[in-house]
Amino acid sequence: xxxxxxxxxxxxxxxxxxxxxxxxxxxxxxxxxxxxxxxxxxxxxxxxxxxxxxxxxxxxxxxxxxxxxxxxxxxxxxxxxxxxxxxxxxxxxxxxxxxxxxxxxxxxxxxxxxxxxxxxxxxxxxxxxxxxxxxxxxxxxxxxxxxxxxxxxxxxxxxxxxxxxxxxxxxxxxxxxxxxxxxxxxxxxxxxxxxxxxxxxxxxxxxxxxxxxxxxxxxxxxxxxxxxxxxxxxxxxxxxxxxxxxxxxxxxxxxxxxxxxxxxxxxxxxxxxxxxxxxxxxxxxxxxxxxxxxxxxxxxxxxxxxxxxxxxxxxxxxxxxxxxxxxxxxxxxxxxxxxxxxxxxxxxxxxxxxxxxxxxxxxxxxxxxxxxxxxxxxxxxxxxxxxxxxxxxxxxxxxxxxxxxxxxxxxxxxxxxxxxxxxxxxxxxxxxxxxxxxxxxxxxxxxxxxxxxxxxxxxxxxxxxxxxxxxxxxxxxxxxxxxxxxxxxxxxxxxxxxxxxxxxxxxxxxxxxxxxxxxxxxxxxxxxxxxxxxxxxxxxxxxxxxxxxxxxxxxxxxxxxxxxxxxxxxxxxxxxxxxxxxxxxxxxxxxx
Ligand code: C2E
Ligand code: MG
Ligand code: MG
Numbered sequence: 348x349x350x351x352x353x354x355x356x357x358x359x360x361x362x363x364x365x366x367x368x369x370x371x372x373x374x375x376x377x378x379x380x381x382x383x384x385x386x387x388x389x390x391x392x393x394x395x396x397x398x399x400x401x402x403x404x405x406x407x408x409x410x411x412x413x414x415x416x417x418x419x420x421x422x423x424x425x426x427x428x429x430x431x432x433x434x435x436x437x438x439x440x441x442x443x444x445x446x447x448x449x450x451x452x453x454x455x456x457x458x459x460x461x462x463x464x465x466x467x468x469x470x471x472x473x474x475x476x477x478x479x480x481x482x483x484x485x486x487x488x489x490x491x492x493x494x495x496x497x498x499x500x501x502x503x504x505x506x507x508x509x510x511x512x513x514x515x516x517x518x519x520x521x522x523x524x525x526x527x528x529x530x531x532x533x534x535x536x537x538x539x540x541x542x543x544x545x546x547x548x549x550x551x552x553x554x555x556x557x558x559x560x561x562x563x564x565x566x567x568x569x570x571x572x573x574x575x576x577x578x579x580x581x582x583x584x585x586x587x588x589x590x591x592x593x594x595x596x597x598x599x600x601x602x603x604x605x606x607x608x609x610x611x612x613x614x615x616x617x618x619x620x621x622x623x624x625x626x627x628x629x630x631x632x633x634x635x636x637x638x639x640x641x642x643x644x645x646x647x648x649x650x651x652x653x654x655x656x657x658x659x660x661x662x663x664x665x666x667x668x669x670x671x672x673x674x675x676x677x678x679x680x681x682x683x684x685x686x687x688x689x690x691x692x693x694x695x696x697x698x699x700x701x702x703x704x705x706x707x708x709x710x711x712x713x714x715x716x717x718x719x720x721x722x723x724x725x726x727x728x729x730x731x732x733x734x735x736x737x738x739x740x741x742x743x744x745x746x747x748x749x750x751x752x753x754x755x756x757x758x759x760x761x762x763x764x765x766x767x768x769x770x771x772x773x774x775x776x777x778x779x780x781x782x783x784x785x786x787x788x789x790x791x792x793x794x795x796x797x798x799x800x801x802x803x804x805x806x807x808x809x810x811x812x813x814x815x816x817x818x819x820x821x822x823x824x825x826x827x828x829x830x831x832x833x834x835x836x837x838x839x840x841x842x843x844x845x846x847x848x849x850x851x852x853x854x855x856x857x858x859x860x861x862x863x864x865x866x867x868x869x870x871x872x873x874x875x876x877x878x879x880x881x882x883x884x885x886x887x888x889x890x891x892x893x894x895x896x897x898x899x900x901x902x903x904x905x906x907x908x909x910x911x912x913x914x915x916x917x918x919x920x921x922x923x924x925x926x927x928x929x930x931x932x933x934x935x936x937x938x939x
Contacts, residue, residue, distance in 0.1 A: 845879025
């Protein structure tokens with residue numbers, strides 16, 4: 348027994364030492380870092396669990412081997428010599444080193460080596476500590492990658508692309524070279540996303556990214572700018588080469604693919620712009636490529652356009668027009684003209700159509716076809732539509748107050764208005780505001796409104812009907828002219844498109860179509876108005892075919908409310924404004 352061979356205090360000391368050694372050995376064995384101890388010739392004497400795990404070797408394979416069993420070709424060949432030199436000179440070395448595990452896979456390790464001297468100052472042992480930093484480095488690299496790449500497609504993002512673009516500009520400025528930018532925007536991507544879901548949209552984007560990469564050389568850049576926008580930088584190109592690349596992209600995208608069980612036929616609109624002729628800095632080049640892309644979209648998509656200076660003018664004009672239209676709506680620089688609708692037999696005024704105009708401070712009266720589509724695109728159509736409805740109802744109330752009997756006012760309402768708002772609700776409110784009976788107003792919609800999928804539109808039309816507002820189909824015959832919707836919707840009137848009326852005298856086919864429309868409407872109890880009557884001949888043909896009401900330049904162009912009430916009688920079947928006896932005739936009224 349120890350206690351009998353040693354004095355009491357030595358026993359205590361030995362116990363403490365034994366505990367100390369036990370603890371140290373625990374720390375050594377359980378340390379997260381791999382630790383090896385070698386002899387002076389670097390043969391491994393002992394090692395811990397973490398080292399065994401890093402190396403992948405069995406204990407019997409490690410003992411007696413040198414740490415060179417972990418040697419990897421990934422390291423610079425001079426590294427091992429540097430380590431030996433440093434150990435020799437300072438007794439220490441620290442740094443990153445790639446280690447090959449027994450399985451062959453590679454780990455990046457932070458290695459600390461220390462020489463341990465014996466009492467005489469000679470090296471007795473080396474201690475090596477290995478920290479596996481592979482995962483930490485991968486994370487670091489991933490973070491750096493994500494900062495410069497698009498997560499979904501792995502393509503460079505805007506930041507990295509701009510960096511490359513700046514470098515390419517600088518290089519080409521020095522060499523006098525040229526390159527091109529292609530702005531690629533997928534057509535109808537929103538439809539895929541909305542109808543098949545985001546997962547399908549993502550899958551499509553990944554595929555498109557891969558195809559775009561294949562269309563260019565490795566030295567060129569393809570980036571995703573977000574959404575369905577991609578930008579390509581093709582170095583060292585002429586216009587012809589850039590156009591050839593656009594052609595290759597179009598052909599590559601045109602190959603159909605299946606996403607979520609649906610066949611998709613992708614296509615894109617592409618804008619091309621060249622350095623240095625179309626711009627000398629990243630912002631200008633990207634903007635101009637974008638403008639060119641926008642024009643390609645306008646040309647019916649699936650096409651490419653090269654940037655030209657005229658695009659700039661068009662874009663600037665559009666911006667000016669947008670700002671002007673906003674101001675016009677705010678300041679009430681809009682006005683309504685009214686075109687009479689007359690009974691073909693007898694010339695009594697059956698109603699008027701309200702047609703909006705923009706009173707431009709410089710350009711005068713601008714017709715609706717030039718600003719209604721713009722108002723729809725930029726989301727102003729609701730406010731514009733409300734202004735029209737209010738002005739039309741107010742005018743009708745004024746006429747009634749003045750004793751001028753105009754049976755009805757027709758207000759045009761576009762599909763976008765139904766999609767974005769509740770035009771019927773607006774009208775109902777205005778009927779109350781101006782104390783008008785609902786049969787005084789009619790809404791004119793085009794056939795396209797009836798083809799809209801949204802269930803809300805059908806509901807709104809039925810609501811109009813239930814309130815007592817009648818509904819007319821404008822430009823009938825120019826669209827799909829499906830008979831089935833005439834039965835399904837509460838339609839009161841059809842307006843025969845003016846293209847049929849224009850050719851009625853010359854074309855027996857057009858007369859036959861008009862006759863068929865009138866016959867069909869009669870069966871369904873729907874009234875018919877012929878639009879665009881310009882001649883007496885057209886008027887009498889329409890009358891003979893059974894049409895009761897007409898509208899057109901023959902009876903009066905769209906005109907101001909003042910001019911409308913001054914409308915002179917037209918000889919032979921012309922319009923007349925009948926006075927109702929509510930109040931004395933205004934002096935300017937040339938009624939007959
Ligand atoms: P629309 O509803 O079919 O209106 C008839 C258009 O034909 C008017 O053009 C009118 O001036 C023109 N017109 C009338 N009679 C004749 C004729 O005998 N011969 C010829 N060649 N043309 C004739 P406008 O005023 O330029 O309106 C064009 C279109 O703008 C309208 O077509 C309508 O779709 C739209 N619009 C007009 N006002 C509004 C409005 O307040 N809201 C909405 N959403 N659209 C409107
Ligand atoms: Mg109309
Ligand atoms: Mg029309």
